[in-house]
Amino acid sequence: MTAPLDDTTARVLLVRTARSLFTRGLTHGSTGNLSLRLGDGGLLLTPTGSSLGAVQEADLSRTDLAGRHLDGLKPTKEAFLHAAFYRARPDARAVVHLHSTHAVAVSCLDGLDPANALPPLTAYYAMRVGTLPLLPYHAPGDSALEPLAEQTARSHHAVLLANHGPVVAAATLEQATDAIEELEETAKLYLLLRGHITRPLTPEQAAVLVPTSP
Template sequence: MSGYADERTARALIVRTARSLFTRGLTHGSTGNLSLRLADGSLLLTPTGSSLGGVTEEELSRTDLNGRHLDGPAPTKETFLHAAFYRARPDAHAVVHLHSTHAAAVSCLDGLDPANALPPLTAYYAMRVGTLPLLPYHAPGDVALEPLAERTARTHHAVLLANHGPVVAGATLEKAADAVEELEETAKLHLLLRGHATRPLTPEQAAALAPAPS
């Protein structure tokens, strides 16, 4: 297990990615949070109550792999989700959690398949996301979700939180951000196509493109 070796570079990358997600409307207000795993095993996260559009490098928080605060401002109240993904996935060095509009909208729909909330409408979704488990509703910051999130993350690098939004892990922050954007675009397509007959990828086509297990 390794991570980002240069903390200064890691801080700049988090802030740059946060600005990009915010300015392109993938998060709003003070919603959403990002993290990176550093080479020493600690986690660098956006702080609680911060906007991804305005957070600075100096405002980032650092915790251990169990979410215990080490230094900096208080971390996001959803630190436990990030920590759960890192413990479950030794290959993960970044986690992105957003309240992106279309993915959040899908998370509010009735009748979703809890094993896979979105169909594989495009090849890029199958490649970057694969299957998307729906985790049952918990209030933001409710640590009762932590054990379920950790168990699910062992076999899936992306999940959708009911009535909330997506959480995606990646080997790098760039890969995690790409995957969560692909998830958002597929959620948008899914909503646009509701009421129309669709032709998702077949199980065989999706399986051929699925992300490799860690």
């Protein structure tokens, strides 16, 4: 298991990653939220209404595993979603949720397979994401999504929220970021290839590339 992070280190890492995602156009405005599990079992999250491009270390929120606000600014309205992933995946120490353009575009398409919204077009997608369940639409902050997210997260470290965006958990923030970026690139490929005959990895090829992160 990855060593737990202390509060100071976690704050620096969370803000640095938030800046990187924002400046590279993977999130916009005040969308998206990140979190880390701390050594004391609590969660450190970006606050509600904040831009990942401007959030400061002192702005970050702390909650417990039930999503209850402990200190700092008011947490993201989707704190319950982060908490659900951590409860379902004890080895996960980071959760990233973005509204990245191509993944959101895919989440708005009709006729997606709810068990696996994107095909394994590349080996890296199969390694970093695997299968991607599509969870039905809920308004942002609707805690009715929590039990379904927790149940799904027990067997999948990445999900796509319908008409909303992706959520990924991993053992480290770097791994979660790598996976969600791979998901965004695969969504882009999927949209570029619509109308073309494609050749995704076969089930046998994908099976040997199952993600190893929590």
